Each structure stands twice: as structure tokens, then as C-alpha cells.
């Protein structure tokens with residue numbers, strides 16, 4: 001397993017727990033030392049236990065030496081970052097560098113698996129870089145959700161494997177042998193595209209739900225009831241229809257932009273994809289305008305306005321701030337002049353990224369609320385629901401809560417003397 005980020009570490013630990021012997025390589029020597037002690041620095045339920053148990057049984061090892069990890073492997077997984085590069089395309093530098101490093105050390109007839117999300121054609125590109133006719137490059141995209149990665153690995157709804165050589169694909173499929181899931185065995189391009197198509201479709205559902213919420217507000221309809229009214233249809237499904245502060249995280253934005261570049265390069269116009277991305281940006285602007293409409297100073301700006309942000313991570317259950325919609329909204333509020341104080345339960349007492357240019361992170365929601373002109377709920381942490389809202393009401397300068405996750409109980413908040421504004425749900429602005 002080359003790379004011990006979310007995907008590599010989860011895949012490595014889970015495959016080890018299925019009985020395989022897994023060696024995980026990472027260039028960061030300190031991280032390797034920590035992982036050998038089963039110290040996992042990401043918030044991922046079940047993962048630390050899995051790592052500790054598999055290290056103890058000897059099924060899981062960590063090394064800084066990529067060549068050593070590869071030297072005796074039957075299958076080599078590339079789990080490397082593919083960040084958004086120039087013009088939105090996926091940056092393949094890490095994948096290409098590692099392909100160069102391992103080409104001469106790969107054992108005879110081994111299989112190399114692209115686990116990272118990579119542009120269509122990358123399996124072929126890696127095969128070219130390796131220049132090893134005896135080695136097959138297989139695409140096996142992951143569909144893990146952060147915060148549920150171990151669960152999703154152990155209970156996959158499908159396993160997608162793409163390879164030019166069916167036998168190599170089957171070898172990868174066999175690694176998951178004990179898991180009960182349909183296996184889609186196909187060519188590499190189809191597997192690579194399936195990954196982008198999945199994240200695009202999910203993003204499209206969310207942009208749809210967020211636009212639908214605006215329509216609900218116009219008619220005084222309730223978004224929860226409308227999505228309930230459509231979600232029972234199995235052709236639509238109930239999942240991924242909760243409106244929010246826009247979709248984010250380390251995957252959906254990156255992958256939709258990368259797919260847009262793929263479409264442009266292929267000369268294929270995909271208006272739905274453009275609309276999905278643009279809708280997300282417009283939705284966030286709309287939500288910010290709602291705060292401005294409620295709290296702006298006489299000059300229409302947010303200068304002199306203090307806001308308490310509750311939740312910063314891109315969703316609940318993770319400490320990940322990458323491409324968080326909460327930060328995107330914070331940036332827009334800051335541009336309008338607002339002073340921002342933020343509380344997030346996942347960031348309490350940990351070494352957190354420096355956000356001081358944008359906002360001040362505090363360890364107590366009451367400190368965030370002190371003197372603020374409104375509270376803005378940005379992440380659906382269940383514990384925010386149970387905060388002492390009477391005490392928060394007592395601290396706020398203006399008793400307003402913008403609940404961009406429809407998380408809170410409006411009746412309870414009204415009882416605490418607070419004005420509650422949800423998304424696509426009355427009472428709304």
C-alpha cells in the first residue's frame with residue numbers, strides 16, 4: 001500500500017483484518033513511527049483499533065521504504081493524493097513519481113492497483129510509465145465516506161474493478177473475497193469513469209436539493225417533506241437530499257472539477273455538470289445574503305457585525321476541514337466585513353490548522369456566542385442540537401440563529417427566545 005492517507009490506511013488496515021499481509025509505505029517517517037505505535041491522526045471510527053490489532057497480529061506493517069514494501073508484493077495499491085491541479089484537472093505528480101520509483105522493483109507478474117481517483121486513461125498512463133509488460137495496472141476506485149470509511153470498506157455496496165487483463169482484475173477481486181458485495185469487473189476506463197460519475201451524481205443530488213430548498217422557501221413548503229415525498233421512489237432514493245451550506249470535502253469539489261476538465265479535453269459538453277458546480281457556489285452566496293439581510297450595518301456591509309459559527313468541518317463525524325463549505329461561507333462573510341468566532345466539537349483541544357486570518361476558533365460555544373449578532377450552524381454535529389440554547393440566547397446581542405443544516409429544533413429555540421431560520425423550511429427569510 002503506497003500512501004497512508006484516508007484511503008491507503010483504511011484499505012491497508014481493512015485488508016490486513018481480512019487476513020492479508022499488508023505493508024504500508026509512506027514518505028513521512030514520523031507518520032510511519034506513529035502508525036507503528038497505532039497512533040492514527042485522523043478521526044475515523046474503528047480505524048485505530050483495526051490498526052492496533054493488525055499490527056499486533058503482524059498482518060500490518062509500516063515502512064518509509066517504498067521499494068521494500070513493493071519488493072515482495074503480489075499486489076501494489078497506489079493510494080496517493082491527486083489534488084486539484086492547474087485548471088481544475090487532477091494533479092498526477094505523486095502517482096507518476098511513485099510509478100517511476102517502483103518500476104524496477106516490482107516483482108514479476110505483480111499487479112498495480114490505482115486506488116486514487118484518477119483521470120480516465122491513467123491506468124494506461126501508469127502502465128506506460130512502468131514499462132513492464134508482465135505487470136497489469138488495474139483500476140479499483142474507492143467509494144468510502146470519511147467518518148464511515150471502515151464500515152463502508154467492510155460493507156461495500158459494490159466493488160468496481162477495471163483491467164485490460166481479466167485475470168489480473170479477478171486477482172484483485174479475490175482480495176475482497178469474504179466481503180458480500182456485487183463485483184463490477186470491467187475495463188480500466190469504465191472503472192475510472194464510474195468513480196467520477198458516482199461523485200458527480202451525488203453532488204448533483206445535493207445541488208438539486210439546495211435549489212429545491214429555495215423553491216420551498218418561496219412557497220412556504222417544507223424541504224424535508226418534499227424530499228420525503230420523492231425519496232420513497234426507489235428510482236430517486238432518500239439519501240443525499242438534505243439541504244445544507246453547500247457540498248464540500250476533499251472529494252466532491254475536486255472530482256467534479258476534474259471531471260469538467262476531462263469533459264473539456266474530450267470535447268464533450270456536459271451542462272448538467274457545470275450547473276451542479278455553479279449551483280453550489282450560488283447557493284452559498286444566497287445563504288450569505290440571508291445573513292446580510294438580517295444583520296447588516298446601515299451601510300449594507302457586515303463591518304462591525306460579529307457572528308458565531310457553529311461547526312467548521314465539512315460534515316459531522318470528521319475533523320477534516322478540506323474544502324469545507326463552512327469555511328467557504330466564512331470567507332464570504334469575512335469579505336463583507338464580519339468578525340467571526342467559531343466553535344467546532346472536533347477541533348476542541350487538538351492541534352488545529354491556523355485559521356487566524358479568517359476567524360478565531362474557541363473551545364466553548366458560549367464564548368463564540370458572546371456579543372454576537374447571530375449564530376450560524378454550518379456542520380450537522382448532533383451535540384450542537386443539545387447545547388444550552390437558553391444560555392446562548394443570553395449571550396447573543398441579537399437572538400438570531402441561521403441553521404444551515406436544519407439541525408435544531410425550532411420550537412425549542414423559539415422557547416429559548418431565539419429566531420430560527422432554516423433552509424427550505426418555515427419560518428424562513
Ligand code: UGA
Pocket residue numbers: 117142143144145146147199202206239240241242243244245246247248249250251252314315316325
Ligand atoms: C464522498 C462520497 O460520498 C464517497 O462515496 C466517496 O468515496 C468519497 O467522496 C471519495 O471520493 O473519496 P465524503 O467526501 O466523505 O465522501 O463526503 P460525503 O459524505 O459524500 O459528503 C459530501 C458533502 O455533502 C459534505 O459537505 C456533506 O455535508 C454534504 N451533504 C451530504 C449534504 O449537504 N447533504 C446530504 O444529504 C449529504
